[in-house]
Amino acid sequence: MKKTPMMLQLALILFCIMAIPAAILTWYSGAQIIENSETAIGESALAGLNANRKLNENALANLAQDTARLAATNVFDRIRSFETYDEVNASYTNVTKALSVMNELLNLNRRVDGVYSSYFYLNNSDYVISTDNAVTKLERYEQVGWTTEALAGQRGISGVWVPRVLGSGDHVVSYVYPLNRLSSTTDGLIVVNMRESQIGKYLNTAEAGDGHSLLLGSDGKVISHSDKSLLLTDGFEQPFLQEILDQDSSEGYTFRELDGNRMVYAWSRSALSGWWNVSWSSMDKLMTKSRDMQGNIILLTGAIIVLGTVLAVFLATWMSRPLRQLVRMIRSKSNLEVVNKNELAFLNVAFKRMQEEEEGLFQLLQEREQDTRSFAVHRLLRGEIPPRITEIFPELYYRVAVVSIDQYRVYVGNTNLETRSYHGYLLNAKYESLFPEGVLARSVYHSDGCIVIVINFAPGGDEQSCDRIQQALDRIREESLELLGHSVTIGVSGLADAPERVAQRLFEAMELIKQRMIKGAGSVMYWQDEEENSRKYMDSESSERRILNFLDAGDLNGILKELQVIRCQIGSAENISYDNIMFIYHQLLGATIKHLRENHISTGRMIMGKGNIYTLLASMDTLDELEAYLHGFFQEIVQDLDRGTREANHGERIIQYLQDHYREEIVLKDMSHDFGISYSYMRKIVYDLTGKSMIDYLNQLRIEKAKELLLDTDLTIKQIAAEVGYFNVQSFNRFFRKYEGMPPSSYKTAKTKSS
Structure with missing residues (x-):
């Protein structure tokens, strides 16, 4: 062998490797091919059916996802207030809004092949917006009553698929997607009609020869079939289907005799929709091909042995081709930035990325579970009892704790929306983990600056449970201060022994938060039942009169001292309520505004830009904030009253000057210099008095005089222009x-004819 050239050795080795197994394989396959053909055909039929099913599911899922994404936009908010067809057609703007909804529906139709039409129906309205009939009254379109039955068993925010026949006779599978508070700010529904023929194309994509397939609903109704007369009929009446689909397996294949032919039936049930995909083909024709293939294999085996010997040297290249093709495909469909690596290293990185994406999907599912639990807690706080409440809160006793961020307005001013959302997410997760074993806590974001914790624990000594809850609340204060840079005030409700009382306990905890104004920020307060007559009531009528007198005199120091007196009275009062404090300050502001208006002093400019001052007072946490706000409020009023007096004097002189000298050429900047004020200040005074700019006011004076001269004199247009201060026509x-x-000539002609 050593003397044999390497090429001959390699050729001999490769010949033995290829020829011997090929001969054995040919003999074995010839003996087994007939025996195993039925199994192979059945598996092939099932594989093809599954491929068609997945293709159909992907198309329907893409349409459902596109519909959900459309519902998540704010396009339907534009017509949310139009409850009738007449309101839509009331103006061009309303029609444009409705057409924009129709355009979005048209775009939805184009994203998936085979969509027949789609429409949007606003709950309690008398019209629909559709792609096949634009904006039309409901009585002229198909009725939507069938959607109520279709959505009867629907849960969550997903839609349902319903096979049906349109009034036009077309068979469609309609996707009904409800819009509600879980998916959109608008109540209504979107209906997308997919042609049955398109679903039929998906079902028969991999069919060949005389194969047939159909699609059954979970109730056995025929959704798609090549014989259109069978659509929406009972599919279990077809031969063998009832027997086959009653088996426990969700997919498989079997063989039956039908009209003298041996048939292979394959079935597969969708895990998403519960629909059955069924296909059947004749085994006789398929077996004929297998027998012919057996003879061809023998011939091909001999040819392969000969050609394999010649092409053996290229075997390594051919063996690596699938690997290279796989790498190219992954590179083209992903953005993996992997360079200077061979194919195996690249595939290793790709598989790691797939593992990371799988972990991300698992995390997403966990977050969805958390959202469902939070929704149940929100319902409980509203007084509703969510289903399976014992799975969320298995114990008997409840307390509600409200964690409120102190100086929330300052916190909002120092953080953006994304940061606040991130803080809320962290705090919700952290709060639930701080409670000891045996105490279950569910935390949800409730309102501006408030997080509600529903605490659930078993009977066994309320004092002991309170101690454990107090330790957790102390840790909540510390963790919140560290994360937010702001202290928090915590109000803890009384005990509830039934979920129906949780909403009332929330009210108690929110009432305790109001006591922050009296007891100070950063405290933990527990609800104690008090009789109404134990509260001390006080008013500040005498202080109001003194403040109004100081206001008339322009004495800001006197006002500030009187505000300090009110603050001291409140601080020294025992058992004064939050509502009493707010009443005192609301009454003071109301009396001030009423006094200014009774003295014919405009209050709009003084409080413009402040928003609702009563809402601002309610958003303040402590007496210090209230007092500081009122100091600034009265300081601005006193300064504005003083400035208003000066402006009124200047304004009368400026208006009189313009009325006396409008015929002359007036240089406004020189005029302001003569009055001893700035040009911008003079323009502001005129605008405040007349609502017009100085140029507009001067030109209107001239035009009014010109109108009189046009009607009362025979002067020419040029003469009148010069008379009123214009030096060119x-x-x-x-x-x-x-x-x-x-123009002036037309005005004179029109007035002369009318008189």
């Missing part, structure tokens, strides 16, 4: 048209 004509909508 073109400027006069331009301004006259601007304010009157027509």
Whole structure:
């Protein structure tokens, strides 16, 4: 062998490797091919059926996902307020909004082949927006009552698929997607009609020869079939289907005799929709091909042995080709930035990436479970009893704790929305983990700056449970301060022994948060039942009168001292309620505004830009914040009253000057210098008095005088222009048209005819 050239050795080795196994394989396959052909054919039929099923499922899933993404947009909010067809057609703007919804539905139709039509129905409206009939009344379109029955068993925010026949006689499979508070801010539904013929194409993609297939609903109704007369009939009446589909297996194949032919039946049930995919083919024709193939294999084996010997040297290249093709395909369909690596290293990175994506999907499923649990807690806080409440809160006793961020307005001003959402997510997860074993806590975000914790624990000594809860709440304060940089105030409700009382306990905890104004920020307060007459009531009527007197006198220091007196009275009062404190300050603000209006002083400019001042007071946590806000409020009023007096004097002089000298050429900057004020300040005064700019006010004075001269004199247009202060006719004509909508000559003609 050593003397034999390497090429001959390699050829001999490869010949033995290829020829001997090929001869054995040919003999074995010839003996076994007939025996195993039925199994192979059955598995092939099942594989083809599964491929068609997945293709159909992918198409329907893509359409469902596109519908859900459309529902998540705000396009339907534009027509949410239009409950009737007449409201939609009330204006061009309303019609445009409705057409924008129709355009989005048209775009939805184009994303998936075979969509017949789609429409949107707003709950309690008398119209629909469709792709086949635009915006039309419901009575002229198909009725939507069938959707109620279709959605009867629907859970969550997904839609349902319903096979049906349209009024036009077309068979479709309709996807009904409800819009509600879980998926959109608009209540209604989207219906997308997929042609049955398109589903039939998906079902028969891999069929060949005389093979047939059909699609059955979970109730046995025929959804798709090549024989259209069988659509929506009972599919179990077809031969063998009832017997086959009653088996425990969700997929498989079997053989039956039908009209003298041996048939292979394959079935597969969709795990997503519960629909049955069934196909059947004649075994006789398939077996004929197998027998012919057996003879061909023998001939091909001999040819392969001869050709294999010649092409053996290229075997390594051919063996690596599938691997290279796989790598190229992965590179083209992914963004893996892997360079200077061989194919095996690249595939290793790709498989690791697939593992990471799988872990991400698992994390997403966990988050979805958390969202479902949070929704159940929100329902419990609203007074509703969610289903399977004992799975979420298995113990008997409940307490509700409200964690409120102190100085929330400052916190909002220092953080953006994304940061606040991230803080809320972290705090919710952290709060639930801080409670000891035996105490179950579910945390949800409730309102601005407030997180609600529903605490559930077993009977066994309320004092002992309170000690454990207190330790957890102390840790919540510490962790919140570290994360937010703000202290938190915690209100803990009384004990509830039934889930129906949790909503009332939430009210108690929220009421305790209001006591932060009296007891200070950063505290933990527990609910104690008190009789209403134990509260001390106080008013500040005498302080209000003194403050209004100081306001009339422009004495800001007197006002600030009187505010300090009110603060001291509140601080020294025992058992004063939060509502009493807010009543005192609301009454003070209301009396101030009423006093200003009774004295014919405009309050709009003084409080403009402050928003709702009563809402601002309610958002403040402590008496210090209230007092600081009122200091600034009255300081601005006193300054504004003083400034208003000065502006009124300047304003009368400026208006009188313009009325006396409008015929002259007025240089406004020189005019402001003569009055001893700045040009911008002078423009502001005129605008506040007249609602117009100085240029507009001066030009209107001139045009009004010109209108009188046009009607009462025989002066020419040029003479009138010079008389009212314009030194060329073109400027006069331009301004006259601007304010009157027509040239001076047309105005004179129109007035002369009308008189």
